[in-house]
Structure formats: C-alpha cells, structure tokens
Amino acid sequence: MEGNNTVHASDSVDKSRIVEVKPLRSLAPVLPKNIQSCFPAKYPSGFPPFYSFEKPQEIPLPKEAEEIPVDAETAEEIPVVSAKETTRETPLAAKVTPIRFYKSSVDEEVNPRADGDVNSFSEGLNGDECVDSTRKRGTENIQNCKEFLKRKKNKKTREVAGDGQSSNIGVNPSRNADGDHESVNRVLMTFDSIRRRLCQLEDSKELNSSHAIKRADLRASNALTCKGVKTNLRRRVGVVPGIEVGDIFFFRMEMCLVGLHGQSMGGIDYMNIKDGSKEDTVALSVVSSGVYGDDTEDNDVLVYSGQGENFNKKDKHVTDQKLQRGNLALDRSAQRHDEVRVIRGLRDATNRSAKIYMYDGLYKIQDSWIERGKSGGGIFKYKLVRLPGQKSAFATWKLAQKWKAGSASRNGFILADLSNGVESIPVSLVNDVDDEKGPAFFTYFMSLKKPKPFGLVQPSFGCNCNKACIPGDLNCSCIQRNEGDFPYTANSILVSRKPLIHECGPMCRCLPNCKNRVSQTGLKQQMEVFKTKDRGWGLRTLDPIRAGSFICEYAGEVVDRAKVCQNGEGDDDEYIFDTSRIYQPFKWNHEPGLLEEVSSNVPSEDYTIPSPLIISARNVGNVGRFMNHSCSPNVFWQPVLYAENNQSFLHIAFFALKHIPPMAELTYDYGFVLAGHAEGSSAQRRKKKCLCGSAKCRGFFG
DNA sequence: GTCCTATCAACTTT
DNA sequence: CAAAGTTGATAGGA
Numbered sequence: 001m002e003g004n005n006t007v008h009a010s011d012s013v014d015k016s017r018i019v020e021v022k023p024l025r026s027l028a029p030v031l032p033k034n035i036q037s038c039f040p041a042k043y044p045s046g047f048p049p050f051y052s053f054e055k056p057q058e059i060p061l062p063k064e065a066e067e068i069p070v071d072a073e074t075a076e077e078i079p080v081v082s083a084k085e086t087t088r089e090t091p092l093a094a095k096v097t098p099i100r101f102y103k104s105s106v107d108e109e110v111n112p113r114a115d116g117d118v119n120s121f122s123e124g125l126n127g128d129e130c131v132d133s134t135r136k137r138g139t140e141n142i143q144n145c146k147e148f149l150k151r152k153k154n155k156k157t158r159e160v161a162g163d164g165q166s167s168n169i170g171v172n173p174s175r176n177a178d179g180d181h182e183s184v185n186r187v188l189m190t191f192d193s194i195r196r197r198l199c200q201l202e203d204s205k206e207l208n209s210s211h212a213i214k215r216a217d218l219r220a221s222n223a224l225t226c227k228g229v230k231t232n233l234r235r236r237v238g239v240v241p242g243i244e245v246g247d248i249f250f251f252r253m254e255m256c257l258v259g260l261h262g263q264s265m266g267g268i269d270y271m272n273i274k275d276g277s278k279e280d281t282v283a284l285s286v287v288s289s290g291v292y293g294d295d296t297e298d299n300d301v302l303v304y305s306g307q308g309e310n311f312n313k314k315d316k317h318v319t320d321q322k323l324q325r326g327n328l329a330l331d332r333s334a335q336r337h338d339e340v341r342v343i344r345g346l347r348d349a350t351n352r353s354a355k356i357y358m359y360d361g362l363y364k365i366q367d368s369w370i371e372r373g374k375s376g377g378g379i380f381k382y383k384l385v386r387l388p389g390q391k392s393a394f395a396t397w398k399l400a401q402k403w404k405a406g407s408a409s410r411n412g413f414i415l416a417d418l419s420n421g422v423e424s425i426p427v428s429l430v431n432d433v434d435d436e437k438g439p440a441f442f443t444y445f446m447s448l449k450k451p452k453p454f455g456l457v458q459p460s461f462g463c464n465c466n467k468a469c470i471p472g473d474l475n476c477s478c479i480q481r482n483e484g485d486f487p488y489t490a491n492s493i494l495v496s497r498k499p500l501i502h503e504c505g506p507m508c509r510c511l512p513n514c515k516n517r518v519s520q521t522g523l524k525q526q527m528e529v530f531k532t533k534d535r536g537w538g539l540r541t542l543d544p545i546r547a548g549s550f551i552c553e554y555a556g557e558v559v560d561r562a563k564v565c566q567n568g569e570g571d572d573d574e575y576i577f578d579t580s581r582i583y584q585p586f587k588w589n590h591e592p593g594l595l596e597e598v599s600s601n602v603p604s605e606d607y608t609i610p611s612p613l614i615i616s617a618r619n620v621g622n623v624g625r626f627m628n629h630s631c632s633p634n635v636f637w638q639p640v641l642y643a644e645n646n647q648s649f650l651h652i653a654f655f656a657l658k659h660i661p662p663m664a665e666l667t668y669d670y671g672f673v674l675a676g677h678a679e680g681s682s683a684q685r686r687k688k689k690c691l692c693g694s695a696k697c698r699g700f701f702g
Numbered sequence: 703g704t705c706c707t708a709t710c711a712a713c714t715t716t
Numbered sequence: 717c718a719a720a721g722t723t724g725a726t727a728g729g730a
Contacts (some may be wrong), residue, residue: 215723218713225714235716252722256715264714267721271716289721307720325719345721352706353724 179231181695184242184258187224187231189658191257192250192547193590195220197496199489204472221253223595232259235271237284238339238362245361246393248544248661249343250354252287260359261285261343268307268326283329285341286384287357299386299395302342302363306330306380310373320370320378327380334365334382342384344394349543350524351491356544358397358661361390393661400542400662403428404526412531419444419622423523427623431531439529439537443620446522449557453647455610460643462507468514469504478504478516485601492518493548494655497588497638499608501653505642518550519640519653525549529626532665535691539626540665551635551654551666554624556617564614573702575625577652579639580612581671584698588636588657607639613650624654629701630667632694634660637668667692670701 175183198216224230232240240259255261262284263269269284286304288294294303308321321327333340339362348354363384373379402408412432419427422444429438463469463477471486473479479486481502488494492515494501504516512520526542545551554577564576585605592602617625627635640653654668672687687700 214725215713217723221714253714262715263720264716265720265722266715269716287721292721294721305721309719355722 175231176228177232177234179240179242179259181242183231185658187229187257188254189547189588190229190590190594191220191224191254192659193496193588194223194594195251196489196493196548197590198595199493200471200485200495203486203490207470207472217251217253219595221251221257224257227594229594230257230259235259235262235269235284237282238341240341243359245359245391246396246661246664247359248659249357249359250348250546250659252357255287255343255357260341261287263287266307266326267304268330270326270329280336281329281332282336282338283326283333283340285343286330287343287345289345289355290347299398301386302344302384304330304382304384306382310375310377310379318375318377321380323380330365330380330382331368334368337364339364339387340384342386344397346397358394358544360386360394362387397544397662404542414438418529422446423622425523425526427523428528429530430528433531433533436531439626442618442625444622445555445620446622447520447553447555448615448649448651449620451558451649451651452613454641454650460507460646460648462509462643463504465504465508465510465514467511469508469510469516471515478502478508483601483603485603486516488515488518489548490515492524492550493546494518494550494638495548496603497605497636498603499606499639501638501640503640503642505644507643507646517642519553519651520642521550523552523623525551527552527623527666529623532628535628537626538628538665538667539623540663541660542662544662545656545660547656547658549656551656552622552624554615554617554637554652554654555620555622556615556625557620559614559616561612561614564616575616575618575621577615577617577624577637578612578671578673579607579609579614579652581673583671584631584669586636609639609650613639613652615652627654628665628667628692629670629688629690630692630694631669631690631697631701632692633667633669634658634664635666635668672701 172183179187195216198219202214202216231242236259243258243260249255249260252261252264256264261269267287267289269286270281271284272279272281274280286302288302288304292305294305296303306321306327307325308319308327310318310321312319323331330340332338342360342363343357344360345355345357348356363386365382366385367383369381370378371381399408403410410430410432412430413428414431414437415429417423417426418429423446431437461477463479465473465476465478469476469478469486471479471490474484482498485495487496487498487501487503503519504510504514505520508514510516525545527539528542529537530540532538556575556577559576564573564578587605589602589605634657635654636657637652637654640651641648642651643649654666660666688702690697690699690701
C-alpha cells in the first residue's frame with residue numbers, strides 16, 4: 001500500500017513523504033456577514049475598468065483621447081490599483097489610460113455624426129450598419145457589410161501608411177497590415193470572446209425558441225471583419241509576425257483573422273506576385289487536416305494532396321486534377337524553392353467532431369508527382385519537408401499523445417499519478433533536468449479545507465432544477481444569481497470573466513453532472529508536474545487547451561492573515577494564494593459594441609470579494625500549487641461561489657486565458673503586495689525576482 | 703446510452 | 717466567380 005502511495009520512484013523511500021489521500025471535504029461553518037456584499041454594486045470594488053461605457057458622457061473627447069498613445073508600451077504603464085484601495089469615483093475611468101481607444105474607422109466612414117466620442121461610437125454600432133445581429137437578417141445587412149468592406153479596402157493604403165486618423169477596436173491600426181504578438185493576441189482573444197458569448201446566447205435561446213443561431217465562429221469572424229479587427233492583412237510568403245511555431249487554433253476563421261491562412265475552407269492559400277516584369281503565383285500556406293492520408297512516419301515530412309475533384313459532376317466522368325489554382329501555386333513555389341507555411345490539423349480528443357490546428361512552421365517542397373486515386377483520376381502529391389532549426393511543434397504534440405497512451409517511454413519519468421487516484425485523470429511527475437526525485441510532501445486534495453463562509457445574511461439555498469439546470473431557464477435560482485446568464489457554454493467553457501460566478505452546489509437539486517458545476521469536477525486535461533530549469537517545479541499540459549477551459553481549483557487550507565504573517569518570516573509564502581494582492585488588470589471579455597446582440601451586457605471584470613480569501617497549499621493542495629508565476633500568463637483565476645450546508649463558500653478557479661498548446665507550461669499572475677501595505681512582518685517581505693522571461697516582465701512578483 | 707460515420711446545408715474567403 | 721482539407725446538426729448503425 002505504501003509503495004503505491006510513494007511520491008518517489010527511487011529505492012530510498014522517505015516514509016515521511018508518503019502521500020496521504022483524503023478526498024473528503026471538511027467544512028467549518030462560521031458567522032455570516034451582510035448580504036450586500038454578495039451582489040456587486042454597479043462598480044464593485046476591484047480593478048478599475050479600462051473604460052467606463054456606462055458613463056459615455058464622461059469619456060474624454062476625441063482630441064484628448066487621440067493624444068493617448070495606444071501602443072503596447074503604454075498598456076504596460078496602466079496604473080495598477082489595489083483591489084482593496086480602490087474607491088470608485090467615475091472620473092477614475094477617464095484617468096486610467098485606456099489600453100485601446102474605442103473609435104472605429106467604421107464610424108468615420110459610415111456615420112457622419114461620429115466624432116470619436118464613445119457615445120456616437122455605440123450609436124453607430126447599434127444601427128444596422130454591418131451588424132449581423134439576427135438570424136433572419138435581410139440581405140440588406142450583408143450588402144451593407146460588403147459595401148463597407150469595399151470602402152475599407154480602398155482606405156487600407158492610408159491606414160497602412162499610418163496616418164493615425166483611424167483606429168480599430170482592439171488593434172492598433174498600424175498593426176493592421178503587419179501584425180505583432182500583441183495584435184495577434186488581441187484579435188484571437190476578441191474573436192473567441194464574441195464566439196463564446198454567441199454560444200451562450202444560443203444555448204439560452206434553445207429553450208425558448210426553436211431557432212438557434214448557428215456557426216458562432218462565422219458570426220464572430222464576420223463581426224470582427226466588419227470592424228476591422230484583423231491583423232497581418234498583408235499577405236506574405238514565410239513568417240507571419242506575431243505568430244509562433246506551435247501556436248494552436250480551434251477554428252479556421254482564427255487563422256484567417258490573424259493572417260496565417262487566408263482561406264476559410266480551402267486547404268491551399270496562395271497569391272499572385274510580380275517578379276520583375278513577370279507575374280507569378282506562389283503558395284503561402286497549406287492546412288493538413290490529417291484525413292487524406294498525408295501523415296508520414298517522419299513528423300517533419302508532409303505529403304500533401306492537390307485540390308480538385310476526381311470526377312466531373314456534369315458528365316460524370318473521372319477526371320484528373322488540373323494544374324491550376326493551389327496546385328499551380330504549389331508547383332511554382334517548388335520551382336522557386338520558396339517556403340510554405342504548414343498548419344497541421346488533428347481531431348480534438350475531447351470533442352471528436354472538432355479539429356485543432358497547429359502552426360508547424362516553414363516547409364519547402366522537395367518533390368511532387370501524380371498518383372492515381374481510388375476512382376482512377378490523377379491526384380497531385382507534394383512532398384513538403386520542414387526547414388531545420390525551428391522549434392519542435394507538431395512532433396511534440398504527437399509525442400505527447402504517445403506519452404498519454406503510454407506507447408512511448410519517457411526520460412525522467414518518476415510517477416504516473418501524483419494525485420494517487422484523487423483526480424480522474426492521472427497527473428504524472430517528470431524530471432528530465434536534474435536528480436531531484438519529487439516535490440516536498442503534501443496531501444493531495446481537490447478543494448478547500450476549513451473554508452470560511454462567504455458573508456450572507458440570508459441562508460444560502462440551492463436551486464430546484466430537475467436533473468440539470470438549463471441555460472435560459474430564469475426560474476433557476478442559480479441562473480438568477482448569475483444575472484440570467486449561464487456562465488459556461490455547452491462544452492463547459494467559461495464565457496466571460498465576472499465579479500463572481502455562482503455555481504450549483506451540494507444544496508442544489510440538480511444532479512452532479514449539471515453544467516453549472518464546472519469547477520467542482522476536477523481536472524479535465526491531462527497535466528504533469530515537471531521540474532523547470534530555473535523555477536523549481538512547474539505544471540504543464542499534455543493536451544491542447546481551449547481558451548476559457550477550466551484548469552483546476554486553487555486547493556488548500558483557508559488561513560488567516562495573522563497565521564500567514566507568523567509563518568511568513570522565511571520564504572514561506574511560496575504556497576499562498578491571496579485575493580487581496582495586487583493584480584495586473586487585463587481584458588478578457590470583448591468590447592461592448594462589437595456585435596449588437598452581445599454589446600449591451602458585457603460583464604465587468606472586477607472581482608467582487610468582500611473579505612480577502614487566503615489559501616495555503618503548503619500542506620494540502622492539488623496541481624494548482626505547482627503553477628508558476630508569469631507576467632504574461634496563460635491562465636487566470638476567477639472567484640466562484642456555491643452553497644454547502646446552508647452557507648456559501650468562495651473558491652478560486654483557474655481558467656485558460658488563451659489557447660494553450662500541448663506541453664506548454666501553465667502560469668498565472670501571482671500579483672504582489674505593495675510595500676508598506678502589508679501587515680506586520682510581511683511588510684518587510686522580499687519580492688521575488690521574476691524569471692518568467694516574457695517581454696512584458698515586471699521583474700518581480702510576490 | 704454512446705460512439706462512430708455519413709450526409710447535409712449554411713457559409714466566407716480569394 | 718466558383719471552389720473549397722469547414723463546421724455543426726442530425727440520423728442511423730454497431
């Protein structure tokens with residue numbers, strides 16, 4: 001028994017380090033406080049919003065606003081405001097430098113009244129201009145949109161030149177033609193935020209009407225295209241700025257919007273170029289869906305099939321593919337020895353009908369030939385070989401899949417399941433860096449021990465839903481607490497960051513598989529604890545993770561500040577999570593106004609926590625305790641509340657901030673304590689030097 | 703009940 | 717403009 005429980009694989013088993021598994025919950029009810037704190041005021045205490053849309057008249061006038069630089073550099077200079085200290089006065093919103101300036105070129109072009117004032121900005125959006133707002137929209141709207149896009153195209157040259165006159169929501173106009181990391185990120189985040197919200201609306205409509213809005217991906221993309229929220233519009237051969245080898249995508253549209261692959265369906269993207277006096281056509285990128293038998297043993301080689309049917313629909317004759325379009329382009333690229341971007345698609349393991357795409361870098365066409373297909377028609381084949389010296393991407397993904405399946409051996413493999421069966425998915429322990437055989441002893445536990453009730457005067461109660469709560473059912477008291485919105489999509493993706501999320505709990509009548517219990521169901525992705533080069537143990541994922549996916553709770557013991565101070569004399573706060581630290585604000589929800597039906601109710605991203613919650617994961621915890629800090633994290637925390645034993649308890653749940661590729665380390669922003677604001681001895685506490693290595697690194701944390 | 707495949711239709715890009 | 721290595725819904729079979 002003990003052998004099974006050991007953290008170490010080595011012979012020298014230290015009995016003090018035996019993992020003790022206690023998957024039971026311990027509850028400690030305490031005194032209730034006032035109910036007011038549960039329901040956020042209009043501006044709950046917390047971070048200031050980037051911009052106040054509820055008071056558009058107080059937004060600075062355009063002249064003023066245009067002086068505010070919108071670069072990434074400036075964004076970093078946004079004053080950080082303590083969750084504790086912020087007293088909300090409306091002008092604060094105007095004082096805070098906006099990360100973007102919300103004025104779109106659309107308004108300039110289309111709405112003659114638009115003068116850059118946010119007010120008219122919203123009006124412009126609420127008109128029918130280019131807003132694909134209802135299922136039964138007429139062709140009129142589409143027409144408008146097309147016309148708009150035409151006009152926009154003419155104007156593009158000016159924008160590219162950087163006259164500074166126009167700007168787009170979310171993207172620095174100068175990044176429209178040639179993007180960077182910042183603009184790519186922003187486009188992707190905005191896209192997915194709108195898409196999630198559309199899914200949410202769709203889910204809730206299903207109950208009330210038969211008409212569900214389909215293809216949220218297309219609709220989100222449409223909205224962004226109309227508003228010019230795109231980047232890397234200039235089509236190019238080779239590297240696309242801001243996109244890294246190994247980046248993953250969940251929709252073809254995402255790759256269109258950031259300029260990686262311009263074809264919404266087509267597998268081959270190409271363009272015409274002028275080479276001296278001669279016109280030529282060259283391939284830009286190919287998407288391999290992995291269904292045409294183009295997989296080879298060698299992950300650096302791709303055999304890609306040309307495009308074109310093998311029979312003519314009219315005369316029903318077998319035909320050969322023709323050397324035209326994409327086929328021609330690939331042929332030309334081969335002769336010119338040009339680079340071609342390769343995107344590899346694989347089935348999503350968790351959602352078999354969906355696909356995940358990974359950018360695998362640059363390849364060159366080494367060979368091409370014609371094969372006979374099953375029907376007898378000729379099929380072009382192109383052998384693409386990956387250029388050396390690029391970061392391993394697709395190969396890593398495939399390897400991770402093998403590790404998961406147990407069909408490939410691993411270097412430095414220590415333990416198959418650190419959680420010892422507490423999690424339904426095993427958490428492996430790996431160290432391929434040095435000799436350390438595992439982290440110090442702790443008890444694996446999935447949730448909070450000794451939680452303190454969240455101050456409510458009224459007794460907490462659960463909902464009365466039968467079996468499962470259904471989005472759009474306004475009789476469900478849990479949905480009511482979430483202001484009518486179901487916090488998660490049908491596939492358990494968080495829709496928006498909110499001051500507080502109310503989940504169903506043990507007191508609800510619905511069953512444990514109710515979709516409103518996402519943070520209580522344990523790990524959903526396969527993860528592993530691994531030894532980093534310079535930051536101790538860390539957590540990484542073997543699976544690709546979609547933005548908004550639940551990662552894990554921050555499990556541990558709820559402690560008092562006094563106790564933290566007592567223990568905090570050494571470097572003892574390594575395993576402390578504290579909601580009252582200062583956290584860099586960031587925008588995860590989309591801007592209001594990008595899509596009519598979605599604009600009106602974009603939740604605030606200021607967390608509402610009436611009294612600080614401090615969790616120690618030193619002795620008891622889950623994988624959350626291994627997540628390292630980063631100033632450019634890929635995970636964020638979100639307060640979640642649900643009731644147990646007539647009381648409500650606050651939990652901290654982690655969600656993916658963006659799409660996370662397999663084998664990437666999971667990190668979140670630890671926040672920091674302002675010097676002089678901490679109590680007692682911890683005031684003198686040293687900040688830790690940050691080694692996150694990101695371009696936006698603050699230099700310290702903790 | 704679930705899991706897989708096949709098929710269909712709505713759909714946007716160049 | 718037509719074509720396209722899409723996507724999600726739906727149905728039927730193992």
